Amino acid sequence: MSATKVKEKTYAFEAVDTKGKRSKGTIEATDESAVTNALRNQGVTPLFVQETGSGLNREITIPGMGNKIGLKDLAIFARQFATMASSGLTLLRSLTILEEQAEKPKLGAAVRDVRRDVEGGLSLSQAMAKQDEIFPPIMISMIRAGETGGFLDAALDRIAVNFEKDAQLRAKIKSAMTYPVIVICFSLLMIAGVLVFIVPIFEKMFKNLGGSLPLPTQIMVTLSHNALWVLPLMVAALVISTKLFRAKLKRDEAWRLGFDRFKLRWPVFGTLFTKIAISRFSRNFGTLLAVGVPVMQALDIVGGTTGNAVIGEAMKDVAESVRAGNTMSAPLAEHKVFPPMVVQMIEVGEETGQISPMLDKVSDFYDHEVETATESLTAAIEPLMVIVMGLMVGVMVVCLYLPMFTIYQHIQGAS
Numbered sequence: 001m002s003a004t005k006v007k008e009k010t011y012a013f014e015a016v017d018t019k020g021k022r023s024k025g026t027i028e029a030t031d032e033s034a035v036t037n038a039l040r041n042q043g044v045t046p047l048f049v050q051e052t053g054s055g056l057n058r059e060i061t062i063p064g065m066g067n068k069i070g071l072k073d074l075a076i077f078a079r080q081f082a083t084m085a086s087s088g089l090t091l092l093r094s095l096t097i098l099e100e101q102a103e104k105p106k107l108g109a110a111v112r113d114v115r116r117d118v119e120g121g122l123s124l125s126q127a128m129a130k131q132d133e134i135f136p137p138i139m140i141s142m143i144r145a146g147e148t149g150g151f152l153d154a155a156l157d158r159i160a161v162n163f164e165k166d167a168q169l170r171a172k173i174k175s176a177m178t179y180p181v182i183v184i185c186f187s188l189l190m191i192a193g194v195l196v197f198i199v200p201i202f203e204k205m206f207k208n209l210g211g212s213l214p215l216p217t218q219i220m221v222t223l224s225h226n227a228l229w230v231l232p233l234m235v236a237a238l239v240i241s242t243k244l245f246r247a248k249l250k251r252d253e254a255w256r257l258g259f260d261r262f263k264l265r266w267p268v269f270g271t272l273f274t275k276i277a278i279s280r281f282s283r284n285f286g287t288l289l290a291v292g293v294p295v296m297q298a299l300d301i302v303g304g305t306t307g308n309a310v311i312g313e314a315m316k317d318v319a320e321s322v323r324a325g326n327t328m329s330a331p332l333a334e335h336k337v338f339p340p341m342v343v344q345m346i347e348v349g350e351e352t353g354q355i356s357p358m359l360d361k362v363s364d365f366y367d368h369e370v371e372t373a374t375e376s377l378t379a380a381i382e383p384l385m386v387i388v389m390g391l392m393v394g395v396m397v398v399c400l401y402l403p404m405f406t407i408y409q410h411i412q413g414a415s
Helices: 030-040 071-086 091-100 104-117 124-128 137-149 152-209 216-249 253-266 269-290 296-302 309-323 329-333 338-354 355-414
Strands: 009-016 021-028 045-051
Touching: 009 030, 021 030, 030 045, 030 309, 045 071, 071 091, 071 104, 091 124, 104 124, 124 137, 137 152, 137 269, 137 296, 152 216, 152 269, 152 355, 216 253, 216 355, 253 269, 253 309, 269 296, 269 309, 269 355, 296 309, 309 329, 329 338, 338 355
Parallel strands: none
Antiparallel strands: 009 021, 009 045
16 A cells, blocks of 8 residues: 655745855745755755745735734744754854844844844843843743753744744634635625716616615615715724724723633634633743743743733732642633643643643644634635625625616506
């Protein structure tokens, strides 16, 4: 029985040799690890490896909004930094290369300031802490622990792995949502086009034929008359309300806690949000403990990295328990957001002294759960979006052709 051949994919890469010379290109391989090994066999150090996307299986990028530094940029930065540190390049040389090849100007400027501060005598963690708007607390704390313990390269590698997994998780979710977003945008554009261009033609025809318009058609005609100012007003109201809502969430902790609790109870999506939060919690907490960050400091940091205030509230209870000399698993069991399996695995980790490996296993499990749930949700949404779009088209067609029956009756009565 012959083995199934693994399909190779195309990966784009950027690498640097021992003299600091960079090169770019593409390579065929089965996965990113195979690409990394192939490049190292060629005597170069990979800085960036990413599968080339195609079709709808990619994240949506809006022109003019690519200057924001996201998790994916930090993941690439951390991997490049970890690779150069493990290859024996000096800290200043690594920072210089990172500054030169940074795709985002804002990130390049931050790395430049870090390099200058390091040249001025500050440690790497101290220099990065001055750029806390760019580099998150979890990254700074792990680097500080690596510097203190003398394993900076290992800490950078853990940071890279952590950020890469989180970035991959977010990319899968965004990719799964690409199709519904495109369908919704197309549907809205189609409705706007019908109201602005098609309805006026039918309205003129109805007036020439005579007769009164049915209520559904009259509503469409009224919307058409006011579409040029109603539609922009609706878009502006949506944008402004969204910004105000986000500002409220960021400013008011009680509001954010209430919204996050409500979000976890949403039908269908609530389970997905819970799994995402648990995955981030276990991965970040395990990574912090693995590189030697103190438990209390790790609890303070991890509460704000999951994207859900419910987890942050639970971390406060865990911190109080640890401060009093008790276990972490006991207070976690009192919070319904943590499934029994997670609590039990953390309890076993505490008993065996293997909390970080246990958290890594929990993270891997929930990463798979999120991927499966996302794929199932996408499979359910796609036919639903087709049905919704068909209903919208059908309603508009009925509204436009409904007056034909009234006009026909009017003609028959006149004859």
